[in-house]
Amino acid sequence: MNHDEDAPPDATAPTTYPPGSTKGAAVLPFPDRRTTPDPEPGTAPDTAADSVYLLDTTPATVAAVLAAREREDPAGDRPLMPQWIRTKDGRRTMARARSTQTRRALRRWLARQRTARGHAAQTWRGIRRSAQWTAGFEGAHVQAAGHQAHIATREARDLARRARFTLLPGDRALAQKQSEAALAVAVAAVAAYKKAKSNRRRIRFARALVAFGIPAAAVLTSYVALGTAGLLLGLGVVLAVEAFLGRRPDRETVWDAEIRALSDGDPLTESMLDRAFKAAKVIGDSQRLTMVTPCAIDPAVPNAWHAVIDLPDVTVKKAQGKVDDIAAAMGIDRTNLDIRQVGSNGRRMAIWACGQDPFLATRRNPLVATRAKQVNTWRDGFPLAFDKRGNILRPTLSDYSFLFAGATRSGKGMGLANLLAAAMLDPRVRIRLFDGKGAGEYVPHARALATFVRRNPKRLVQFLRLMVEEMNRRTEILVEAGLSKANEKLIDKLGGIELVIVDELATYTAKNGPSGKYAEEITELLAQIAAVGAAVGIVLALATQYPEAEIVTPRLRGNLAARMAMRVESPGASNVVLGDGMVGQGYDASKIPIEKTSRGRAWLTTPDTGVIEVRSLFIDENAGEILPLIERGIELRTEAGCLPGHYDDPVESAMARQTGVSAAAGGEDGLGSVVRRTVLDRMIRAIEATGGAVISSADLLARLAGTDPDRYGRAEKETDAAWLSRAGKNLRAELDSLGVKLEPARVSLPDGSRPNGYTLADLRAATARLDGAA
Numbered sequence: 042m043n044h045d046e047d048a049p050p051d052a053t054a055p056t057t058y059p060p061g062s063t064k065g066a067a068v069l070p071f072p073d074r075r076t077t078p079d080p081e082p083g084t085a086p087d088t089a090a091d092s093v094y095l096l097d098t099t100p101a102t103v104a105a106v107l108a109a110r111e112r113e114d115p116a117g118d119r120p121l122m123p124q125w126i127r128t129k130d131g132r133r134t135m136a137r138a139r140s141t142q143t144r145r146a147l148r149r150w151l152a153r154q155r156t157a158r159g160h161a162a163q164t165w166r167g168i169r170r171s172a173q174w175t176a177g178f179e180g181a182h183v184q185a186a187g188h189q190a191h192i193a194t195r196e197a198r199d200l201a202r203r204a205r206f207t208l209l210p211g212d213r214a215l216a217q218k219q220s221e222a223a224l225a226v227a228v229a230a231v232a233a234y235k236k237a238k239s240n241r242r243r244i245r246f247a248r249a250l251v252a253f254g255i256p257a258a259a260v261l262t263s264y265v266a267l268g269t270a271g272l273l274l275g276l277g278v279v280l281a282v283e284a285f286l287g288r289r290p291d292r293e294t295v296w297d298a299e300i301r302a303l304s305d306g307d308p309l310t311e312s313m314l315d316r317a318f319k320a321a322k323v324i325g326d327s328q329r330l331t332m333v334t335p336c337a338i339d340p341a342v343p344n345a346w347h348a349v350i351d352l353p354d355v356t357v358k359k360a361q362g363k364v365d366d367i368a369a370a371m372g373i374d375r376t377n378l379d380i381r382q383v384g385s386n387g388r389r390m391a392i393w394a395c396g397q398d399p400f401l402a403t404r405r406n407p408l409v410a411t412r413a414k415q416v417n418t419w420r421d422g423f424p425l426a427f428d429k430r431g432n433i434l435r436p437t438l439s440d441y442s443f444l445f446a447g448a449t450r451s452g453k454g455m456g457l458a459n460l461l462a463a464a465m466l467d468p469r470v471r472i473r474l475f476d477g478k479g480a481g482e483y484v485p486h487a488r489a490l491a492t493f494v495r496r497n498p499k500r501l502v503q504f505l506r507l508m509v510e511e512m513n514r515r516t517e518i519l520v521e522a523g524l525s526k527a528n529e530k531l532i533d534k535l536g537g538i539e540l541v542i543v544d545e546l547a548t549y550t551a552k553n554g555p556s557g558k559y560a561e562e563i564t565e566l567l568a569q570i571a572a573v574g575a576a577v578g579i580v581l582a583l584a585t586q587y588p589e590a591e592i593v594t595p596r597l598r599g600n601l602a603a604r605m606a607m608r609v610e611s612p613g614a615s616n617v618v619l620g621d622g623m624v625g626q627g628y629d630a631s632k633i634p635i636e637k638t639s640r641g642r643a644w645l646t647t648p649d650t651g652v653i654e655v656r657s658l659f660i661d662e663n664a665g666e667i668l669p670l671i672e673r674g675i676e677l678r679t680e681a682g683c684l685p686g687h688y689d690d691p692v693e694s695a696m697a698r699q700t701g702v703s704a705a706a707g708g709e710d711g712l713g714s715v716v717r718r719t720v721l722d723r724m725i726r727a728i729e730a731t732g733g734a735v736i737s738s739a740d741l742l743a744r745l746a747g748t749d750p751d752r753y754g755r756a757e758k759e760t761d762a763a764w765l766s767r768a769g770k771n772l773r774a775e776l777d778s779l780g781v782k783l784e785p786a787r788v789s790l791p792d793g794s795r796p797n798g799y800t801l802a803d804l805r806a807a808t809a810r811l812d813g814a815a
């Protein structure tokens with residue numbers, strides 16, 4: 042469209058355009074937009090506003106438009122009506138559109154007449170409903186009264202006969218008395234029957250008067266008043282009213298026992314179960330389910346039912362395989378149905394069904410809700426999730442390692458949060474957390490964490506090597522005790538429960554990532570620990586947003602016996618977590634809906650439960666619900682003498698020996714940004730502080746004295762030579778303890794002197810050698 046962009050919207054000044062110019066005909070002609078009009082000079086529209094609406098600029102049309110503009114506009118609708126509608130072409134187009142619409146409406150109406158929504162059907166339904174209303178329910182009373190009267194009469198007749206044939210005077214008197222009483226009852230029953238009948242007649246008559254009498258009278262009156270036209274008019278009105286009464290088609294389906302659905306609020310019944318199992322082809326048409334217990338309401342979950350049934354010559358396994366079809370036949374989703382085997386004969390099953398999604402509810406972690414004081418994670422486990430029946434699952438820390446996997450915002454962090462919450466309340470658990478995401482999520486926990494390191498793959502490798510040694514040490518203790526697995530009594534002797542949490546595994550095990558060189562070793566060490574660690578009290582809990590075979594290798598996955606798959610991006614990713622071929626069996630975490638209300642939903646597999654659908658328990662971290670648990674964790678550890686950073690933790694002590702820095706309680710800054718600060722680092726910093734590349738021994742020792750006065754400070758009255766010799770010896774000893782061979786050599790200082798000292802290059806090379814050896 043060629044709107045004249047330059048024209049002011051309210052321009053009213055007449056404008057003339059040269060012949061051949063398209064400016065005056067700013068809008069292409071309608072209906073034929075392909076032909077550009079060629080207005081004659083002087084016949085162009087006189088306002089820019091016209092140029093917007095005018096589609097056909099032939100002289101006749103322009104004249105029509107001008108005439109239309111001059112017409113009155115009593116309804117005030119002109120601003121809403123394009124001018125072209127007021128032209129001849131416009132009217133023709135509108136008429137065409139209207140006739141098309143009318144034709145279509147007529148066709149729709151005709152098509153509708155053949156259905157239950159047709160007007161004839163509607164009217165007939167209305168008449169039928171009027172007749173049903175007239176008949177009412179009084180018939181049932183009459184029938185009941187008739188039945189009573191019938192029985193009472195028969196009884197009275199029998200008693201009268203017995204009284205007649207009773208010969209003993211005493212008995213006869215009694216029998217006559219009974220006969221009279223029965224007769225009175227029969228008379229009353231007959232009277233009641235007659236009354237019910239007349240009552241019915243009266244009510245029906247009144248209703249018939251309303252339903253049929255009044256319409257008939259109306260038709261008759263209009264006939265008398267207006268003749269045949271009146272008759273037709275009256276009939277039309279009456280039929281229209283009946284059509285109105287019958288406008289909604291009958292919903293016989295609602296009353297059809299075959300179409301009952303739990304999701305519509307219908308109760309679970311034996312016949313519904315029978316029908317669903319037949320429809321799913323679990324049992325044949327001639328077979329029947331046997332109810333062991335009747336269908337009963339499950340009070341734990343709203344709108345839920347349960348029952349125990351015996352299957353005829355079919356295994357529960359077969360029914361479990363058809364759970365989708367059974368659920369569909371009951372009018373619910375598979376999530377709302379749970380089938381479990383009961384006993385060992387393979388044919389008895391407990392069925393649980395719920396009319397609504399059982400995972401819509403958010404359940405709070407009971408440790409938070411009840412303000413628990415202490416937890417025994419070894420014996421009682423930790424509350425992690427709830428199943429569809431509302432049971433809380435509490436895996437123990439005594440049997441297996443864990444994997445939490447899921448796309449971003451799927452709730453895997455909540456899985457770890459539940460684990461951490463319980464671990465806080467068990468002082469025997471040494472929590473070692475390696476945060477691969479590196480955000481501040483776990484900083485509030487730091488004081489209770491035996492190890493806390495953020496994004497440091499090298500540190501993880503060093504730590505895992507130590508853990509494998511620790512695992513071997515613990516295994517020896519078990520061997521000496523003649524046990525294959527640690528028990529609760531032995532836990533303290535072994536050194537507590539080691540819980541190693543790695544959040545965002547991909548940071549550490551991605552071969553193409555920045556820490557690729559450590560990836561293989563980390564994966565191998567994790568797999569070794571996961572394989573046997575739990576038996577000696579070393580448990581892993583790994584979380585990842587990228588469940589790919591490269592990040593979680595099949596061997597590693599195989600050793601992590603408890604795995605929780607939150608929503609993932611693809612069926613392949615789901616199989617990486619749950620196991621190959623699980624999608625084919627219906628366990629597909631990529632089908633968990635992407636909704637806020639689905640966060641925390643997951644497929645959980647453990648050796649105790651098999652694969653089940655769950656939702657993790659909720660801890661509101663925004664509301665700081667975890668903070669009291671952390672405080673309690675610190676209290677418990679203080680009481681037990683194992684507050685991180687305040688006792689001799691063999692693992693962190695060994696790490697400190699190796700690396701020169703401890704990560705207990707998140708290291709010096711408590712933020713998990715564990716930075717190595719060996720004497721080598723301090724020497725490098727000292728040289729950097731001079732701004733040069735070399736430093737003399739005297740200058741270096743003086744600077745070291747600033748950060749470590751005990752070792753390098755000058756004693757009172759100590760001569761320069763004595764201090765230099767003593768501090769130099771201390772420095773050599775410290776370097777030796779690090780395993781670094783580094784002697785001072787002659788260096789050239791900027792002032793031209795050549796004292797003994799160190800070069801930056803030598804120190805950096807020594808650091809690199811140390812890192813390589815670590």
Ligand SMILES: Nc1ncnc2c1ncn2[C@@H]1O[C@H](COP(=O)(O)OP(=O)(O)OP(=O)(O)O)[C@@H](O)[C@H]1O
Pocket residue numbers: 403404447448449450451452453454455456586640641642656657658659
């Ligand atoms: N079981 C649950 N019940 C209710 N809400 C939940 C549940 N699990 C998680 N959520 C909600 O989902 C949000 C995201 O959860 P979470 O941080 O655990 O996901 P994530 O997968 O770790 O995300 P990211 O990858 O971004 O770290 C939480 O803030 C919480 O509000």
